[in-house]
Amino acid sequence: MATNIRDVAKAAGVSVATVSKVLNGYTTVNAKTRERVLEFVKELQFQPNSAARSLVGRRSMTIGIFLTTGLAHPFFAQILTGMEQALKATGYDLIYLAQLSWNKDYSFVRHCQSRNVEGVVVFGFQHEDMDFEELIESGIPTLFIDLDVKEGRAGYISSDNQEGIKRAVAYIVGLNHRRIAFLSGTKNSYVGGLRLEGYREGLKLADIPYSESYVAYGDFTKEAGYERMKELLALPERPTAVICCSDMSAVGAMDAIRHAGLSVPGDISVIGFDDIELASHVNPPLTTVRQDTFTIGKRTIELVDELINDEGLPPPEAIVPTELVIRGSCGPAPE
Amino acid sequence: MATNIRDVAKAAGVSVATVSKVLNGYTTVNAKTRERVLEFVKELQFQPNSAARSLVGRRSMTIGIFLTTGLAHPFFAQILTGMEQALKATGYDLIYLAQLSWNKDYSFVRHCQSRNVEGVVVFGFQHEDMDFEELIESGIPTLFIDLDVKEGRAGYISSDNQEGIKRAVAYIVGLNHRRIAFLSGTKNSYVGGLRLEGYREGLKLADIPYSESYVAYGDFTKEAGYERMKELLALPERPTAVICCSDMSAVGAMDAIRHAGLSVPGDISVIGFDDIELASHVNPPLTTVRQDTFTIGKRTIELVDELINDEGLPPPEAIVPTELVIRGSCGPAPE
DNA sequence: TTGTATGCGTTATCAT
DNA sequence: ATGATAACGCATACAA
Numbered sequence: 001m002a003t004n005i006r007d008v009a010k011a012a013g014v015s016v017a018t019v020s021k022v023l024n025g026y027t028t029v030n031a032k033t034r035e036r037v038l039e040f041v042k043e044l045q046f047q048p049n050s051a052a053r054s055l056v057g058r059r060s061m062t063i064g065i066f067l068t069t070g071l072a073h074p075f076f077a078q079i080l081t082g083m084e085q086a087l088k089a090t091g092y093d094l095i096y097l098a099q100l101s102w103n104k105d106y107s108f109v110r111h112c113q114s115r116n117v118e119g120v121v122v123f124g125f126q127h128e129d130m131d132f133e134e135l136i137e138s139g140i141p142t143l144f145i146d147l148d149v150k151e152g153r154a155g156y157i158s159s160d161n162q163e164g165i166k167r168a169v170a171y172i173v174g175l176n177h178r179r180i181a182f183l184s185g186t187k188n189s190y191v192g193g194l195r196l197e198g199y200r201e202g203l204k205l206a207d208i209p210y211s212e213s214y215v216a217y218g219d220f221t222k223e224a225g226y227e228r229m230k231e232l233l234a235l236p237e238r239p240t241a242v243i244c245c246s247d248m249s250a251v252g253a254m255d256a257i258r259h260a261g262l263s264v265p266g267d268i269s270v271i272g273f274d275d276i277e278l279a280s281h282v283n284p285p286l287t288t289v290r291q292d293t294f295t296i297g298k299r300t301i302e303l304v305d306e307l308i309n310d311e312g313l314p315p316p317e318a319i320v321p322t323e324l325v326i327r328g329s330c331g332p333a334p335e
Numbered sequence: 336m337a338t339n340i341r342d343v344a345k346a347a348g349v350s351v352a353t354v355s356k357v358l359n360g361y362t363t364v365n366a367k368t369r370e371r372v373l374e375f376v377k378e379l380q381f382q383p384n385s386a387a388r389s390l391v392g393r394r395s396m397t398i399g400i401f402l403t404t405g406l407a408h409p410f411f412a413q414i415l416t417g418m419e420q421a422l423k424a425t426g427y428d429l430i431y432l433a434q435l436s437w438n439k440d441y442s443f444v445r446h447c448q449s450r451n452v453e454g455v456v457v458f459g460f461q462h463e464d465m466d467f468e469e470l471i472e473s474g475i476p477t478l479f480i481d482l483d484v485k486e487g488r489a490g491y492i493s494s495d496n497q498e499g500i501k502r503a504v505a506y507i508v509g510l511n512h513r514r515i516a517f518l519s520g521t522k523n524s525y526v527g528g529l530r531l532e533g534y535r536e537g538l539k540l541a542d543i544p545y546s547e548s549y550v551a552y553g554d555f556t557k558e559a560g561y562e563r564m565k566e567l568l569a570l571p572e573r574p575t576a577v578i579c580c581s582d583m584s585a586v587g588a589m590d591a592i593r594h595a596g597l598s599v600p601g602d603i604s605v606i607g608f609d610d611i612e613l614a615s616h617v618n619p620p621l622t623t624v625r626q627d628t629f630t631i632g633k634r635t636i637e638l639v640d641e642l643i644n645d646e647g648l649p650p651p652e653a654i655v656p657t658e659l660v661i662r663g664s665c666g667p668a669p670e
Numbered sequence: 671t672t673g674t675a676t677g678c679g680t681t682a683t684c685a686t
Numbered sequence: 687a688t689g690a691t692a693a694c695g696c697a698t699a700c701a702a
Contacts, residue, residue, distance in 0.1 A: 047449040051386040052679035077407040087433035094431040098422035113337040114382040387695035
């Protein structure tokens, strides 16, 4: 088996208490002894057993993740990259709690407690999806990604969705478009709502009246983008530009446009949201609102860490700026 | 705090030992008592503390992952989907050990031991990358993805790389191509070697002589694909088809072909490997050898589980079939 | 069939 | 400045 604290104590000729004190940075230990202990820690390659540590109420150094989507969700996967960096910096390990089943008997919160998870990251949920009460009441420091929960020790982080779309509208208006459609996400989605709001604001700024017929509700997928775009194309006053809630739906929209015998951006300009890898590879390359997933991931872990370390910290609320990436899917309004 | 075994014992009017026995399926406990205990377990929503459990030498139910690439690596991310399903079925949680730094003092193995990790999945390594000795000698059940390590309690899983490429060659030969280039991966990569071997076998089957000048070594990336393809295009006897070691390099190769004023598949046919999401979205859609990432991920966890549960099990060696997905990037050989 | 007692590896309290 | 020792929550050998 691996060496334990007693092995180290014996080797260094001190008590386990002293070794523990050295390891935990107590100042009440003689410099000479400290060095001696440290020496044997290194020699015996001693690493404290985390189960024992977390059992005595000390830190478990684990952060759990709670997802509706799989780990492979393209947007979440990108976020993971930022999380990794912060995990390395802070020393936490990330644990993915694979719920056995979604039945009523399973409680994610109890799973976390049984694992002594110190903090939780939540992704992919909407307000009505489930009760967060249990999670909030548990008092486990929690960070929601893309959902505005701010209560107890739970805060959230999200892109500046509204501003992002607003600037996309301004850009497309600058290209002389007036008939600008909006391919929205699911109606009750938090980020979807903000993006729609950004669209309305953008129109108002350009003195373009808002028309319900120009907004279609999809679900962020390519298939929905395709179908909703087909409907938009059938409108008497066909839009000359469409702003989409996700790159995937933008790709679907471009397919629909092409299948209708029209061209992007010749007949219709298209803007996406996210800037997933695919965006730069489609034809034409997609102009899109880039989410800074790296920063989102990094800040997520940092904020959870802050929440963990400061009992009294008010729930954070972090908004990460977006950036309009101009590629080839937009052009001047036709005629 | 969360309820513990003593709370349950008290409530049910039995000793903690009895509760423990019920929870661990001992048959030496009266049916009536068992039921009574179970009742209170449910009522108090008791879930055993995993730290305490793993401390007493029982299972920790955690599997660790060890990566050179990030969690977001597109291929690995796809594998995660399969892993998730198997994790739910087997009840393990997945832990990502974020190494603080890659210095000599850090040992992944000791990290695993301190966490009582029961099994490990390794991805992204090559033989010469590092010592696996420590990991092998630790005796922790381990599964390597895409690296043929088979020693002690460590086995591996991989696609049938050789057969996959062999069939790609047969397909392109069937389109009357004779000048078939191979855009290989890094020279010393395990899967790269097998794919190159498949290429040679495929040529032999078609009585096409193997020529070193037709194989270029990249590193699976788009950039390398672009550069190596440029070199292949400069050959006196320009190839009419190129088989690539990855979809990303195939995308790069297509870019190079287009930039040279040639067309895919008019002048040159292109085949990729992996079938990442991008493959079906590029223009023309990429014909490629699909890896069954879902099965790879699922089997990975299943095999680790088997290894954990059977002390004497010989190291597994799993080869997962591939499938040629025909899209639009191949055509008959010109002239 | 049930309960008592011990130990897992660590931290923390209290003596010394 | 250092060392016994009692927890932490659970499983198990052994006693009853």
